[in-house]
Amino acid sequence: MVSTLMYVALSAILFVIGILGVTxxxxxxxxxxxxxxxxxxxxLTLVAFANQWKSVDAxxxxxxxxTVAAAEVAVGLALLVMIFKRKKTTDIxxxxxxxx
Amino acid sequence: xxVLLFGIPAVVAIIGAIAMLLSRNAVHSALYLLLNxxxxxxxxxxxxxxxxxxxxxxxxxxxxIVLFLFVVMLLGAERDEDxxxxxxWQNRGAIVGGVLLLVELCLLYVYNPGTIPVAVDMxxxxxxxxxxxxxxxxxxxxxxxxxxFVLLTALIGVVVLHQRRS
Numbered sequence: 343m344v345s346t347l348m349y350v351a352l353s354a355i356l357f358v359i360g361i362l363g364v365t366x367x368x369x370x371x372x373x374x375x376x377x378x379x380x381x382x383x384x385x386l387t388l389v390a391f392a393n394q395w396k397s398v399d400a401x402x403x404x405x406x407x408x409t410v411a412a413a414e415v416a417v418g419l420a421l422l423v424m425i426f427k428r429k430k431t432t433d434i435x436x437x438x439x440x441x442x
Numbered sequence: 443x444x445v446l447l448f449g450i451p452a453v454v455a456i457i458g459a460i461a462m463l464l465s466r467n468a469v470h471s472a473l474y475l476l477l478n479x480x481x482x483x484x485x486x487x488x489x490x491x492x493x494x495x496x497x498x499x500x501x502x503x504x505x506x507i508v509l510f511l512f513v514v515m516l517l518g519a520e521r522d523e524d525x526x527x528x529x530x531w532q533n534r535g536a537i538v539g540g541v542l543l544l545v546e547l548c549l550l551y552v553y554n555p556g557t558i559p560v561a562v563d564m565x566x567x568x569x570x571x572x573x574x575x576x577x578x579x580x581x582x583x584x585x586x587x588x589x590x591f592v593l594l595t596a597l598i599g600v601v602v603l604h605q606r607r608s
Contacts, residue, residue, distance in 0.1 A: 344448040347551065349485070352452045354547045356478075358540050359459040365536035368527060371468050371514055375475050378506065379459055382482055385494075393489040396568045398577045401491055405578070408494075408501050409589045413596035415506050419513045420600040432519045435528040 349390035356383035370422055370432045374415070381411050447488055455481035468520045472510045479503045493571040 356379060363376025385404045392400035426432055458478030465471045483498040514520060527533060578586055 344444050348448060348452075349489070351547060351551060352455065352485075355456060355544070356459050358543045358547075359456075359463055361543065362536055362540045363463045365539070366463070366533060369468060369519065371510065371517075371519060372471060375462060375471055375510060378502070379462070379475065379478065382479065382502070386482055386485060389486055389489045389491050389494060392491070392569065398569050398573050399581070401494055401569050401574055402577050402582050404491075404494055405497060405574070406582075406585055406589055408497055410592060412501055412505060413592050415509055416596045417599050417603075419509055420603045423513060423517065424603055426517050426519065432517065 346390050346394045350387055353383040353386040353390070356380075356386070368433050368435060370425075370434050370437070373434060374418055374422070378411065378415070381407060448485070451481040451484040451488070454478075455485070468514045469511065472507055472514060475510070476503055476507045479507070491569050493569065493574045 360376045360380035360383060363379065364373050367373060367376065385407055388400045388404050388407075392398070392404075422432065425437060429436060455478050458474045458476075458481060462471045462474040462478065465474060479498060479502045483495050483503065486492075486495040486498055
């Protein structure tokens with residue numbers, strides 16, 4: 343039998359890989375993809391516990407997370423395209439106009 | 443059999459994530475991310491979430507990955523990170539932090555050996571799409587409406603961002 347903890351461990355590993363992607367990569371596109379990976383890991387935990395307690399509410403919450411992720415990606419990539427038009431780069435270290 | 447059904451998608455998901463992290467080309471990264479999303483959707487099916495399986499494939503593997511690929515190819519930003527980080531300690535700090543998180547996970551696993559089994563029982567359809575619709579349109583009706591508003595706001599925001607200034 344596969345215990346719920348196995349799913350939680352898998353999602354923790356995926357979450358750590360996502361954190362490494364956010365901190366190690368320099369392209370804003372790659373940072374975005376890593377954030378999506380982290381959202382997926384959190385979703386997997388929610389679905390695993392929904393299955394353990396036989397509750398449908400967590401799955402509804404995952405549905406909302408997917409909705410918000412779609413909206414976030416649309417707006418974020420639109421902003422990225424605007425920044426690229428102005429600065430000709432997706433390097434996050436160069437996006438420091440607001441820095442004090 | 444259960445372990446095999448769980449293990450193959452889990453290994454594929456981890457391989458996809460690591461390949462996404464290590465790939466130098468952003469197009470390859472997006473495709474490895476697609477592999478990861480597909481493997482996770484198989485795990486949703488194992489966890490008796492057929493509705494989320496379909497949603498994951500349509501929204502993540504369909505819409506979001508296509509959007510990523512479209513933007514990467516539009517910008518021509520496949521290889522845009524030849525220079526190192528501005529902060530020289532960032533890479534080392536990231537790896538140390540990742541290893542610490544994994545050690546913490548192992549400690550959790552050692553001190554809390556969970557033996558709660560997941561019943562793979564497809565007849566017990568507690569999360570059939572009809573049940574999810576019932577929950578969505580009764581208990582969670584207000585968040586559902588707010589979600590539609592969020593999507594509308596994102597749509598208008600993107601259009602406003604990209605209109606031509608005359």
